[in-house]
Amino acid sequence: MVTQNILTQERKSKIRWFVAVSTLPLLGVVTAFGVMPQSLTQFTPAATISQEITLPAAEAAAPAATFWRNEKMSRTDTVDALLTKLNVSDGAASAFLRKSAQAADFRKFAPGKQIQAETTADGDLIALRFTGNAGAQVAIKREGDGFKVSTQAAQVEQRTFLRTGVIKSSLFAATDEADLPDAVASQLSDIFGGDIDFHHDLAKGDKFSVIYDMTFSNGQPVRTGRILAAEFINQGTSYRAVYFKSDETHGDYYTPDGKSVHKAFLRSPLEFSRISSGFSSARLHPVLNKVRAHKGVDYAAPTGTKVKSTADGVVSVAGKQNGYGNVIEVDHQGRYRTVYGHLSRFAAGIHKGQHIRQGDVIGYVGMTGLATAPHLHYEFKVDGVQRDPLRVALPDAKPISASQKTAFENSNRSLYSRLGLMRDVSLAKLD
Numbered sequence: 211m212v213t214q215n216i217l218t219q220e221r222k223s224k225i226r227w228f229v230a231v232s233t234l235p236l237l238g239v240v241t242a243f244g245v246m247p248q249s250l251t252q253f254t255p256a257a258t259i260s261q262e263i264t265l266p267a268a269e270a271a272a273p274a275a276t277f278w279r280n281e282k283m284s285r286t287d288t289v290d291a292l293l294t295k296l297n298v299s300d301g302a303a304s305a306f307l308r309k310s311a312q313a314a315d316f317r318k319f320a321p322g323k324q325i326q327a328e329t330t331a332d333g334d335l336i337a338l339r340f341t342g343n344a345g346a347q348v349a350i351k352r353e354g355d356g357f358k359v360s361t362q363a364a365q366v367e368q369r370t371f372l373r374t375g376v377i378k379s380s381l382f383a384a385t386d387e388a389d390l391p392d393a394v395a396s397q398l399s400d401i402f403g404g405d406i407d408f409h410h411d412l413a414k415g416d417k418f419s420v421i422y423d424m425t426f427s428n429g430q431p432v433r434t435g436r437i438l439a440a441e442f443i444n445q446g447t448s449y450r451a452v453y454f455k456s457d458e459t460h461g462d463y464y465t466p467d468g469k470s471v472h473k474a475f476l477r478s479p480l481e482f483s484r485i486s487s488g489f490s491s492a493r494l495h496p497v498l499n500k501v502r503a504h505k506g507v508d509y510a511a512p513t514g515t516k517v518k519s520t521a522d523g524v525v526s527v528a529g530k531q532n533g534y535g536n537v538i539e540v541d542h543q544g545r546y547r548t549v550y551g552h553l554s555r556f557a558a559g560i561h562k563g564q565h566i567r568q569g570d571v572i573g574y575v576g577m578t579g580l581a582t583a584p585h586l587h588y589e590f591k592v593d594g595v596q597r598d599p600l601r602v603a604l605p606d607a608k609p610i611s612a613s614q615k616t617a618f619e620n621s622n623r624s625l626y627s628r629l630g631l632m633r634d635v636s637l638a639k640l641d
Contacts, residue, residue, distance in 0.1 A: 276336055278328050285321040292325070299333030303357070306350075307338075312359040313350065315342045324430060345427035364427040370438070371424060374632055377416040381408050384418070393434040394422050399481050400569055401451050401463050402442050404473030409480075409509070410600055417443045419632040421625060437463075439625040441632075450629065452622040456614060466626055468610035468618055474543065475604045476520040476568065479550060479588055480509050480575075505596035506549065506589035513554050513584040515575040518568075520548055520590075525564045525572075528556055534587065535579025538572050543605075547594075551587035552579050 281295045289308045293300070307313045316338070319325065325340040335357075338350040345364035350357055375388030385395035398420060399408055406412070423435035439452040451471040455461035463471045519540055526547070527539035534551035538560065541547050554576025566572060577584045590599040610618050 275331055276328055277331070278326060280324060280326050283319050283321050283323050283325060287321075289317065293327075293335075296325070296327035296329070297333060298327055298329055298335045300329075300335045302355075303335035303352075306357045310357075312357075315348050315359075315361075316340070316350065341427055341430045341432065345432050347427075364432075366432075367426050368423050368435070369426055370421065372419070372421050372628070372632055374417070374419045377412060377414055377418075379414075381412060388418075390420060391424075391434045394420060394437060396481055397422075397437045398440055398442070400476070401437065401440060401471055402444075402449050403476040403478065404471065404604060405449050406442065406444050407477040407600060409478055411444060413445045416445065419629055421628060421632075439622070439629050441629050450626070452625050454610070454618050454621060456611075462607075464610055464618065466622075468615055470607035470609055472568070472607045473604040474521055474607055475546070475548075475590075476518070477599070477604070478509070479518050479520050479548075480511055480515060480586060481518075506551075506587050507599050509575075509586045509588060511575045511584065511586060513574070513576055515584075515586075516571045517550055517553065517573045517575060517586055519566050519570050519572050521546070521568050523548070523566060525560060525562055525566060528560050528562050528564075530578075533580035535581065536573070536576065537579075540566065540572070545593050547591040549587070549589035549591070551589075552576055552581045552585060554578065554584075 277297070279296050281292070283292060287295070290304055293304060293307070298304075307316050319340060319342075323341060325338065327338050328336040330336065334352075336352055338348075340348055341364075342348045342361070345366060347362040347364065349360050349362070351360070373388045373390050373394075375384045375390065377384045378387075381399065382395065385392075385398070390398075398418065402408075419441045420437055421439045422437045424431050425433040425435060436453060437451075439450075441448060441450045443449075449471070450466055451463040452466075453461055453463055465471055521540070521542045523540040523542040523546075525538060526541045527537060529537070531537045531551075534549070536553040536556065537549065537551045538553065538556065539547060539549050550573060552575075553573040556573045557571045560572055575584050575586050581587075588599060590597050590602055592602065
C-alpha cells in the first residue's frame, strides 16, 4: 500500500508539472496584453484642414492656322482669277480689290511680278503683299470689316551678275540656257553686231561671257541694267567690249585698246531671224516669176517683228512705194543710205525728216508690196549704188579720245580681268 501511494503521488506530481509547463505561453500572452500602453489601443480623432492652392493657368487656345501662297501675275489674269490662284475665296476682298481707289496699284499690277497672300483655312484674305510698279512695297491687310493699304518706300540696290554660255543652235537658245535675261541678250547682239552677223556668222561651239547689273527693289528684280563687260568668241576669234562713260550723260562700248566696238552701221536690222534670200545679180523673183537682180538681203521673220535702224541718220522716205510696199529709207553721213521694205506698219511717230539713232525701232516686219511671206527686204547703198550688206566694209565709230585714255584704262582694268577669269573657268569646265 505504501508503495502504491508513493506511485500515485509521483504520477500526480508529473501531471501538475505538465499542466504548468503547458500554460506558460498563455500566461505570456496575458502578460503581454497586460503591459501594452493604453494609448495605442485608442484612435486619435481626425482633424479637418482647409488651405487655398494656386493652380497653374490654363494654356491659351492655339491661334487659328493661316496659310501663305506666292504666285506670278500673268497678262490674262483678272482680279478674281488671281485671287483664285492665291486660294482666296472672299467676296469682301474681291469687291475691295476690284472697286476701291486705295487698291488702284493692285489693279495696275505688272505681269510677271510676284504677289503673296495670307489666308485662313476657309480662304478668307488676311493680307496681300507685292512690289508696286514704282518699286514700293505695298501691303493690303484686313482690319475689322474692311481693309487697309500701306506703302513702304522701295529699298533699291544694284547687283552684278556674271554669266557664260556656249552656242549649240542659236544665240537666243544659248542665252536662255545661261539664264541671261532677254534684254541682256539683245544688248549682247547689239554690242557685237558690227563684227558678227548673228544670222550668218554664228557657229556651234562659239562662247560668250557677260558681266551685267540689275536693279532690285525689296529683294525683287525690277529692271535689267546694262552690260558692263562682255566677250564673244566667234569661230576662234575673240571680241571684247567694256562700257565706259565719257561724261555724266554719254557712254559707249570699247575694245581693250580704246576703239569703239560699234561700227557706224549694224550688220543686221533684226535681232533673231534667218536669211531667206541673199544679195544676187540674178534671182528668180517669187512673185513676178522672172530672173532679175536682188539688190538686198531678205530676212524671214514673223509679222510684227521689230525692225531697227542700222545707224544714226535722217528718214528720207516713209510711205508706200511700188513693190516695196510700206518702206522706209534713211540717209546716213551723206554717202550712205539704208532701205527697209515690205513693212506691216511704221513705228509710232516715224516721218520724213526725223532724226533717228542706231538701234531705234522704225517699223515692223510684214508682207506688203510684192511678197509671198512675211520678211524684211534690207538694202545698203553707198553713193547711190546697192552693195551686199553682209560683205560691205563698214566705217568705224569714234575711239576713246587721248585725253580720256588713262581714265578708261584705270576704270576698266578689273572688268577685263574678270572676263579673263570667266573665260578660263568656262574653258576648264568644257575640258
